Amino acid sequence: MTALPVAHSTFVIERELPASPRHAYRFWSEAALKQRWNECHPDWVIEESFDFRVGGIEAKRWRMADGSEQTFRALYFDIVPQQRIIYGFDMSFRGQKVSASLATVEFLPAGSQTRMKFTEQLAFLGEADAMRHRIAGTEVGFDRLVEVVASEAASLH
Amino acid sequence: MMEPQQLDRVFIALSDTGRRRMVERLSRGPATVKELAEPVNMRLPSALKHLKVLEEGGIVVSHKAGRTRTYSIQPDAFGAIDDWLRKRKASMNAAFDRLVMAMEEIPEEEAEK
Numbered sequence: 001m002t003a004l005p006v007a008h009s010t011f012v013i014e015r016e017l018p019a020s021p022r023h024a025y026r027f028w029s030e031a032a033l034k035q036r037w038n039e040c041h042p043d044w045v046i047e048e049s050f051d052f053r054v055g056g057i058e059a060k061r062w063r064m065a066d067g068s069e070q071t072f073r074a075l076y077f078d079i080v081p082q083q084r085i086i087y088g089f090d091m092s093f094r095g096q097k098v099s100a101s102l103a104t105v106e107f108l109p110a111g112s113q114t115r116m117k118f119t120e121q122l123a124f125l126g127e128a129d130a131m132r133h134r135i136a137g138t139e140v141g142f143d144r145l146v147e148v149v150a151s152e153a154a155s156l157h
Numbered sequence: 158m159m160e161p162q163q164l165d166r167v168f169i170a171l172s173d174t175g176r177r178r179m180v181e182r183l184s185r186g187p188a189t190v191k192e193l194a195e196p197v198n199m200r201l202p203s204a205l206k207h208l209k210v211l212e213e214g215g216i217v218v219s220h221k222a223g224r225t226r227t228y229s230i231q232p233d234a235f236g237a238i239d240d241w242l243r244k245r246k247a248s249m250n251a252a253f254d255r256l257v258m259a260m261e262e263i264p265e266e267e268a269e270k
Contacts, residue, residue, distance in 0.1 A: 007238040009238055009242055011242060011245070011246055013246065013249055013250060013253060015253050015256075015257065017256065017257060017260055018257060018260050018261055019260050019264065019265045020265060022265075023260065023265040024260065027256055027259060027260060033259070033263070036255070036259040036262075036263075037252060037253075037255035037256040037258070037259040038252060038255075040248065040251060040252070040255075098241065099241065099245075116253075118249065118253070120245065120249070122242075122245070124238040124241055124242075
């Protein structure tokens with residue numbers, strides 16, 4: 001099957017964190033503190049490594065409840081303690097790459113708190129087959145096609 | 158954006174009741190030529206011709222495994238990335254909720270000890 005064209009997108013999430021940038025940064029840089037929030041299903045993790053330094057790699061492998069595996073692999077490009085972290089990472093699902101991203105985390109002082117800005121620029125490589133089937137399902141099949149055609153038709157005028 | 162000629166092919170592809178029924182069937186999941194031909198009372202060569210029009214319209218894709226050719230709806234790259242983005246954002250937002258909670262549980266003074 002031919003590969004889908006790569007689609008790109010960027011999203012930003014900003015959060016107020018209840019302590020100084022110095023403290024907030026520790027929750028990204030120290031394994032034990034990062035683990036406290038980074039894991040939504042600690043019981044699914046079957047492999048994990050965390051080497052927080054420029055050039056260091058963070059990797060994780062999960063096995064989900066249905067047995068399918070997911071991986072995350074990151075490389076730290078730039079670290080300015082208490083100010084910013086830049087890393088690149090890819091994610092795969094059932095052995096197929098789904099996306100490759102560049103993430104930038106900025107810590108800005110806001111009074112006694114921290115304004116954290118997370119920016120992810122991602123290249124979407126296409127859904128793994130299992131996910132593709134779901135997308136081709138009734139949820140977004142014919143309806144989406146009609147939508148696309150309608151919007152394309154409207155944009156011609 | 159689609160080229161006008163591509164748009165013509167989409168409309169031509171969807172201008173036939175039999176082909177629209179095939180698309181409806183495929184929107185429920187992939188199917189073989191035989192599975193697509195039977196419910197619309199088409200012979201296989203005729204079904205193949207119609208499927209070719211749908212494929213040229215960029216509405217369906219096919220792949221061959223052994224002797225069987227299976228058709229499925231062309232995954233819409235934009236729809237798929239929207240879906241993935243929603244998941245990524247939801248998962249990062251949930252992670253950051255946990256980050257705020259963890260920071261409240263371990264205040265600055267305490268972590269300094």
